[in-house]
Amino acid sequence: MTSDAADRRRAVEEVDRSFVLEASAGTGKTNTLIERVLRLVLVAGPSGPPLRLASVAAITFTEKAAGEMKVRLRQEFERRAAASVPEAERARQALGDLETAAIQTIHAFAVGLLKARPVEAGLDPRFRAIDEAESELLFEEVWEAWLKRAIAERRGPIERALRGGMGLSDLRTLARILARQARAVRDLALDPPPSEAEVAARRAALLKEACEFERRITDRSDKLVPHFRAALQWLRTGPRTCASWSRSRPS
Ligand SMILES: Nc1ncnc2c1ncn2[C@@H]1O[C@H](COP(=O)(O)OP(=O)(O)OP(=O)(O)O)[C@@H](O)[C@H]1O
């Protein structure tokens, strides 16, 4: 057996230990996960006897993947339930459990856990998770109001960003990214931003280095040369905005 086939087989059959499968797109990861679930439910669980599907969690990131997984499992269970195989009875039981089983997205799974214990989680028991479209609308509502206030109050960072050449839509994009990554942002320990003098000194040092590089160019027809020159020009005139960099870049 090839080592690939052996690895796939271990990931399906060794149900008493955990695995991390890492492989390129379309190589059979989901397939392996489905085979493992089938094994757990129809053949053997970690401590011997098979598990009820209701006690298995198969978590995905997208609704589409969760849907596909459910469809595949249903097909496999139906095929076995109709056959005269020893696991037919287990397959029928699994079909009964399928709709309530935790074969779902990570968001749905998390909501399920929080719904089971809302008080302990400090949540209104009637809470619900918002979808992508609602999340966009909510962001828009909060962002517009906040931006108006921040501009009226002439808040430093906003004023500097606008003076530095960031447009309102750049700011919005940045805010959206920060909001999406709110948790990671909260955990970030950032150094304070460099002063203008520090930025200027770093730019001067870079420019000096780049000029030395320029003198060493031997093949002027090299395709990298125009890009290098554009970067040099950008360093000389001062990178005011990223937009000015992309405009000055040769296409
Ligand atoms: N061991 C295998 N041998 C041959 N074909 C396979 C094998 N495992 C899966 N396939 C087929 O390859 C295709 C992709 O499989 P699968 O969806 O499991 O891959 P994946 O790694 O989860 O893909 P993605 O990265 O898109 O999520 C499917 O058509 C599946 O039937």
Ligand SMILES: [Mg+2]
């Ligand atoms: Mg997959």
